[in-house]
Amino acid sequence: MLIDSPHWISIIILLPILGAVASFLWRQHIVKIALTTATGTVISVGILSWQVISNGVQCYELGAWNAPLGIELYVDGLSVLMLLVTAVVGFAISIYASAYFEGNKSKHFWPLWLFLWSGLNALFVSSDIFNLFVTLEIIGLSAVALVALSGGAKAITAAMRYLLVSLLGSMLYLMGVALLYHSYGTVDMVLLSLRTEMNPAMWLIMGLMTVGLLLKTALFPLHFWLPAAHSSAPVPVSALLSALVVKASFYILWRLWIVVFPLDNDAQVGLGFILGVLGSLAIVWGGVKALQQTRLKLLIAYSTVMQIGYLFLAFPLASIMGWKAALYFILAHAIAKTAMFMVAGNILIHKGHDRIADLYSTVQHLPLTIVAFSLSGISLMGLPPSGGFVAKWLLLEAAIVSGQWWWGIVLLVGGLLTGAYVFKVLGYAFIQENSTNEPRPIGISKRMEWTALSMALFAIVLGFIAPFVLGIMDIGSPFTKGSL
Amino acid sequence: MRKIKLKILEKKPSLFTRLTLGILMFLLAASLAYAVWSLPTQALGLSAEVAKNVEMSGVSNPVTAVLLNYRSYDTLLELGVLLLALFGVWSLGGVSANKSSFVNPILDFLSRFLVPVFILFSGYLLWVGGFAPGGAFQAGAVLAAAGVLLFLNDWQLERKYSGFSLRFVLVLGLVLFVAIGFGFVFLDRVFLEYPPQLAGGLILLIEAAATLSIGISLAALFLGRDPSVKSDSKIDTGVHK
Amino acid sequence: MNFDLNTFYLLAAVGLPLVLVTALMIKPRAKTLIYLAPWMALPSLLLALLMPVDSVIEVPWLLLGSFIGLTETARVFLFFTSIVWLSGGIYALGYFENKVKNATFFIWFLLAMAGNFGVIIAQDMLFFYTFFALMSLSSYGLIVHSRTPEALKSGKIYIILVIVGEMLLFAAFVMIMRSVASIEFTLVREMFTHLEENNLIIALLLLGFGLKAGIIGLHVWLPLAHPVAPTPASAILSGAMIATGLLGLMQVLPLGEVELPFWGAFMMVIGMTSTFYGVFVGLFQNNTKTVLAYSSISSMGIMIMAIGLGLVSPARWSLVSLAMLVYILQHGFAKAALFLSVGVFAKPMTSNITRFVFILALLIPVLSLVGAPLSSAFVAKKILEGQLYLSSSAWSEWVQVFIPWSSLATALLLARFLYLIWSKTIKVHKDSKKEQDNLVPKTMWMSWLFLVVMVVLSPMIVLFLGINTGSILELISVKALIRFSTTITAVILLSYIAWYITKRHPIPESLKIPAGDLLIAVEKYILPGIIKSLTHSIQTVQKSSRWLVSYVNTAIDSGLGFVTRYMGELDKKLKEWTVAIVLLLTIMFIFILFAWRL
Amino acid sequence: MTPAFLYALVGIVLFSIGLYGLILYKHLLRKILAINILGSGVFLVMVALAARTGDAVPDAVPHAMVITGIVVAVSATALALALMLRVDAETGQAVLPEDREE
Structure with a gap:
């Protein structure tokens, strides 16, 4: 049966690559090719997820060579959810972009984005730390090129900085890979998890790989490249970067932390404390900075700096519930942030600017867009009913169970800060003013308003289907030591 | 070629900064050295595994066996990275090449002489890769060198080849790799698995296509723009500082 | 999956308004859909009349696993709430002459309605909290419907208080959750006496729900929001939604089980004060709706007093x-x-x-x-x-x-x-045609x-x-x-x-x-008073020592701007490669040190 | 000290020098070169340590990985150089805004 075939795991990687190539070759049909590829990829990911949900973990030995000689692909519940959120966000952004880009930009956008999608899928199913480096590079290079796509000094310099930072991060990671291989003779995560032990080389490996990936994830104080890159990119790209790309490096760090690094519970709590502190600082810093911004896109970019902080609060908790909270933060943030950037895009096209103080009357002209902003804001604040709320609830529970209630305070502070900047924007958008010297607002495509709203609604729905999602997370028990 | 100012006013960083950084770098190097030092002096790594399976791989050069058989997935993705870089560079619009009126006669003569040699050598490297150091990337690099030489001589790709045909050659390596890798899925094998008796031939085929694509991609990266698009007047400011 | 018919009925009553919201968003100009809006309360009314009482159903697939159902209390609430929503909605159909233009009203209306019904059928804290928030947040849309400056200002005050209230309730619920290890209301009420921080929890609950019920001190949004909201919305706010504050207290507090003399007494005093305070301030109002808002504060005071009575003597509850x-x-x-x-x-x-x-x-x-x-x-x-x-x-x-x-x-x-x-x-x-x-x-x-x-x-x-x-x-x-x-x-x-x-x-x-009494007083008299006395004292100091004054002035001048500027400077610093990479290496070395010490 | 370690140490030194250059130099071309030196250091460590097999044939896997790594580095460098040209064209200087000195 086609649907039971084990090869879907390779198809989800190959299909977007071939789509990228096809859209590069036949430029006159680019949007058709791209949307077909996007649909095909979503269906493939759906089939793969269904297989994993019904039959459990999937393993695929590429070239029929098993580890350590060959490369194995591996899909468990965590991978499935990452693939699914990539598919949902990716599909929505494809729809949105098909209305957003035109002409020359479109010609360059689709091959790059489909490559990025392929890289993300490849990353989430890989269990080989060197192969992860290659996928990380695919993601990094396509992301940089996508940022530069909007042209102009701001975007180009942001892309340049992003590229340098991304390369530095990759190299630090690769140094870790080199040392790991020469210490243990394999780059396969499963085998590494059986072999690694604490020794001086291991301390350094952990340090190098962690900071390399932190740099790519833009955790405070290494976030310096993110606001410029995320705010100057074209809107669909900003959404991709905030929703998916920063999560990719986080995902690797996460897997390493749980599986590869030889950390017992005490070590996880101890070392995790550093990450937890940095995460808390990111929340406060990102929140306050977001509040100070006068441009909507920059505000949203700083909000990403803040939201990344939440992911790291799970590290010191070192419990399965904490990890689940982190995963729910990833899902909720990915969906809500996509919606929020789409909102910014709609406003940008409609008004010709994104100055927060001049957003008046937006609610009259773009009611659906403002609803989308409010809904995604609710999810980011962690108010019910939303995905963000479930994540906060889980994290608080985990914090209290492990006796580290102080992370809960950070959570509440973060919620208030988010509330402040969301309502700052809404407050301006609700003002009604009939000014005559304003250039006539431009009508925007219904498709763009609706994708934004659908994403925002999905961020809310995520709050209602938690048991289902949390159930998927248990497949292959990715959060227990020695799994994978 | 557009020139950029190489010398800029770089204030020398303060002694404090340099000292701090120096100490940090020393610490980094020292700890790395300590880590490397602490590794066992002898480690087989995977060489035994590589050697054991090399007969099944279709080639006798272990590096090529790893690159195109055991870990061919990495190589496939890496061809993707190269193509991706090209997409990226082309998406930047490129800075147009100013037609220089003067062609260096020595360079011209040398290139006429060298380009065929380079192509021949590239073919040799490709073929030798099966059993000795060499292979698609080395061959591709030499091929690209020939292209660079031509570009330096103000050689231009004929217009009718610079569109679809060029793009087709650029993606050929990747597409053929995927096609052959996935082809055997229909014969009940997994992705990138070749029957051992066919492996040698298939690998050579993939490498040949890859060499072509890599060579042309690298040369195209050197050119820095999509030759089928007339230089974008907005980007080509021609500002020369 | 446990999915009996009762679960379906209960969820349908909450879900139907949401379905219509979606339909309205897709076709905001469809008059039929707007005319359907009030009738979405009908299923809940039928539910209140026909559903067997005291059936708490577990719905494991919803949220993090939910409990819903109708208790005796919930049934009464559901009954009058659905009637108020029904008549308010029908009234609104006539109230808005241009229904299509006001389609957004009905979207918020339906969202708040779903929230209100959800709160009533909730039998666990999470489900309750979720719908409580849905109701409170969507009410914002109802209050600011006219988009006049007053409406927006009232809306702002309302939304700030709502967010603060939500946070307080959230904190309270999580604290309860921590010791009870269950979110189901029946268990929560049973276990309440064993809770460690029950004073803190009760205080948080009282603040959170008190905001909704408008007890004295937390009532300031009520008289501001009610007059500016469209009349049907204020009717629903005052008739139906305000009571959910009481419902919340009745669901969570261990009424009739434990004697909590201090909190009982406290609530009785607060309740009685609210009763007379509402009347006193209300008498000076000129706007009919403001007067009614104060009357609601007064009535809720009586109910708070009654809850206090229940805490004082559980036997009478x-x-x-x-x-x-x-x-x-x-x-x-x-x-x-x-x-x-x-x-x-x-x-x-x-x-x-x-x-x-x-x-x-x-x-x-x-x-x-x-x-x-x-x-x-x-x-x-x-x-x-x-x-x-x-x-x-x-x-x-x-x-x-x-x-x-x-x-x-x-x-x-x-x-x-x-x-x-x-x-x-x-x-x-009689003969005026226009009229x-x-x-x-x-x-x-x-x-x-x-x-x-x-x-x-x-x-x-x-x-x-x-x-x-x-x-x-x-x-x-x-x-x-x-x-x-x-x-x-x-x-x-x-x-x-x-x-x-x-x-x-x-x-x-x-x-x-003025309406909004306390808040306005703070805004109008106390704040200027403070500022006035501040400036006065500064002037006095000025006379005696000049340098001190300049110092104080700069401090005031900078104020919060100082923080902003400082953060800006720091952010710029963080952007420098030297600083960023030195930080990176520092984090790495800290990491290595920690790993070493472990 | 075996030659393998000696080469690895050289790789480490290259790595540190590359990082030092990446931080201190402001011109983008130098930054890009610094990243390349840094990368070469990593590759050298990887390749050098592969010679610890004890016989004449080194471990082939790190060699293959380094070839992959080099191609990735070449691609990234190409993109970086193209970007640098654009930065220069847009701002008149091949320098990141935070490093400009005016």
């Missing part, structure tokens, strides 16, 4: 809660009817006869709120008093004095309301009259819903009749005196209490 349910039900109908009447009387009537009939009808909710015999409020207060004779608590005497006086206060405030509405009714000229066109739409007065009828029937409804209050007729005594007529006479006399005096000597503007 079963009957006290009966009284509460009866009172809340009737308050919902009556208050919603009064709000709706504002819109009805703002338009000309066909004839003076109609007007007369309408005025008579208007008296019904007024009198029943005051506690006229045969009304539910009368029954409720009777039950409360009856309890007190049996109770030995020191509080009983206080309450015995409180109840008649509260009736008098309510009556006074409502007299003010009647006066205002009377002075504003528009006299009709004929501008008559009250049928939907408006019919839904209003429907609520009035509900007020009349409420004692019967209470019995029908299975609350055994005993025969009403037995409760009526000569003493009660005398007491009621005394109250009414007193009110008429007092009102006349007040009218007479103010006619000659109008209350000076400076003495009038």
Whole structure:
């Protein structure tokens, strides 16, 4: 049966690559090719997820060579959810972009984005730390090129900085890979998890790989490249970067932390404390900075700096519930942030600017867009009913169970800060003013308003289907030591 | 070629900064050295595994066996990275090449002489890769060198080849790799698995296509723009500082 | 998956409004959809009437695993809430002349409706909290519907308080969750005594729910939000949504199980204060809807007092809660009817006869709120008093004095309301064609009259819903009749005196209490006062020492700007490669050190 | 000290020098070169340590990985150089805004 075939795991990687190539070759049909590829990829990911949900973990030995000689692909519940959120966000952004880009930009956008999608899928199913480096590079290079796509000094310099930072991060990671291989003779995560032990080389490996990936994830104080890159990119790209790309490096760090690094519970709590502190600082810093911004896109970019902080609060908790909270933060943030950037895009096209103080009357002209902003804001604040709320609830529970209630305070502070900047924007958008010297607002495509709203609604729905999602997370028990 | 100012006013960083950084770098190097030092002096790594399976791989050069058989997935993705870089560079619009009126006669003569040699050598490297150091990337690099030489001589790709045909050659390596890798899925094998008796031939085929694509991609990266698009007047400011 | 029919009915009642919201978003110009909006309350009404009570169902696939169902309390709430939503909605159909233009109103309306019903059927904290937030946040859309500056300002205050309230409740729920390890209300109530920080939890709950119920100090949003919201929205806010604050307290607090003398006493004092405070401030208002908002604050005060009574003597709770349910039900109908009447009387009537009939009808909710015999409020207060004779608590005497006086206060405030509405009714000229066109739409007065009828029937409804209050007729005594007529006479006399005096000597503007009393006071008097005294002291210092002043001035000048600038500087610094990578290496070395020490 | 370690140490030194250059130099071309030096250091460590097999044939896997790594580095460098040209064209200087000195 086609649907039971084990090869879907390779198809989800190959299909977007071939789509990228096809859209590069036949430029006159680019949007058709791209949307077909996007649909095909979503269906493939759906089939793969269904297989994993019904039959459990999937393993695929590429070239029929098993580890350590060959490369194995591996899909468990965590991978499935990452693939699914990539598919949902990716599909929505494809729809949105098909209305957003035109002409020359479109010609360059689709091959790059489909490559990025392929890289993300490849990353989430890989269990080989060197192969992860290659996928990380695919993601990094396509992301940089996508940022530069909007042209102009701001975007180009942001892309340049992003590229340098991304390369530095990759190299630090690769140094870790080199040392790991020469210490243990394999780059396969499963085998590494059986072999690694604490020794001086291991301390350094952990340090190098962690900071390399932190740099790519833009955790405070290494976030310096993110606001410029995320705010100057074209809107669909900003959404991709905030929703998916920063999560990719986080995902690797996460897997390493749980599986590869030889950390017992005490070590996880101890070392995790550093990450937890940095995460808390990111929340406060990102929140306050977001509040100070006068441009909507920059505000949203700083909000990403803040939201990344939440992911790291799970590290010191070192419990399965904490990890689940982190995963729910990833899902909720990915969906809500996509919606929020789409909102910014709609406003940008409609008004010709994104100055927060001049957003008046937006609610009259773009009611659906403002609803989308409010809904995604609710999810980011962690108010019910939303995905963000479930994540906060889980994290608080985990914090209290492990006796580290102080992370809960950070959570509440973060919620208030988010509330402040969301309502700052809404407050301006609700003002009604009939000014005559304003250039006539431009009508925007219904498709763009609706994708934004659908994403925002999905961020809310995520709050209602938690048991289902949390159930998927248990497949292959990715959060227990020695799994994978 | 557009020139950029190489010398800029770089204030020398303060002694404090340099000292701090120096100490940090020393610490980094020292700890790395300590880590490397602490590794066992002898480690087989995977060489035994590589050697054991090399007969099944279709080639006798272990590096090529790893690159195109055991870990061919990495190589496939890496061809993707190269193509991706090209997409990226082309998406930047490129800075147009100013037609220089003067062609260096020595360079011209040398290139006429060298380009065929380079192509021949590239073919040799490709073929030798099966059993000795060499292979698609080395061959591709030499091929690209020939292209660079031509570009330096103000050689231009004929217009009718610079569109679809060029793009087709650029993606050929990747597409053929995927096609052959996935082809055997229909014969009940997994992705990138070749029957051992066919492996040698298939690998050579993939490498040949890859060499072509890599060579042309690298040369195209050197050119820095999509030759089928007339230089974008907005980007080509021609500002020369 | 456990999925029985009851689960389906319960979720459908909450889900249907949401389905219609989606439909309305897709086709905001579809008139049929808008006309459907009020009827989305009907399934809940049927549910309240037909669903077996005390069926708590576990729904494991929803949220993090939910419990829903109808208890005795929930049924009463669901009944009157759905009726208020139904009539409010129908009223709104007439209220908005251009329904298509006001489609957004119905979107918020339906969202808040779903939230309200969800809160009522919730039997666990998470489900409750989720829908409580949905309701509170969507109400923002109702309040700012007109988009006038006042509406936006009230909306802003409302939303700030809502967010703060949500955070407090969230903190309380998580703390409960931590010790009870369950979110189900029944378990929460049982386990409450074993909670470690139960004082803190109760304080948080009281603040969170008090905001919704408008207890004194937390009431400031009410009189600001109600007048600016469209009339049907204020009716629903005051008739239905305000009561969810009480419902929350009744669901979580261990009423009837544990004696909490301090908190009981505290709530009684707070409740009684709210009752009289609301009336006092309300008497000075000129806007009919503001007066009603204050009256709601006053009524909620009585209910808070009753909850306090339940905490003081748990043995009495079963009957006290009966009284509460009866009172809340009737308050919902009556208050919603009064709000709706504002819109009805703002338009000309066909004839003076109609007007007369309408005025008579208007008296019904007024009198029943005051506690006229045969009304539910009368029954409720009777039950409360009856309890007190049996109770030995020191509080009983206080309450015995409180109840008649509260009736008098309510009556006074409502007299003010009647006066205002009377002075504003528009006299009709029979032959004026223009005014004929501008008559009250049928939907408006019919839904209003429907609520009035509900007020009349409420004692019967209470019995029908299975609350055994005993025969009403037995409760009526000569003493009660005398007491009621005394109250009414007193009110008429007092009102006349007040009218007479103010006619000659109008209350000076400076003495009038603005709507939003406390908040405005802080904004208008206290803050400027502080600033004034600050500047004054600075001036004094200036005279004595110059350098100090310049220092203070700069400090004030910089103020928060200092933080901003400092952060900006730091952010710029972080962008420098040197700083960024030194930080990176530092983090790495800290990491290595930690790993080494482990 | 075996030659393998000696080469690895050289790789480490290259790595540190590359990082030092990446931080201190402002011209983008130098930054890009610094990243390349840094990368070469990593590759050298990887390749050098592969010679610890004890016989003449080194471990082939790190060699293959380094070839992959080099191609990735070449691609990234190409993109970086193209970006640098654009930065220069847009701002008149091949320098990141935070490093500009005026």
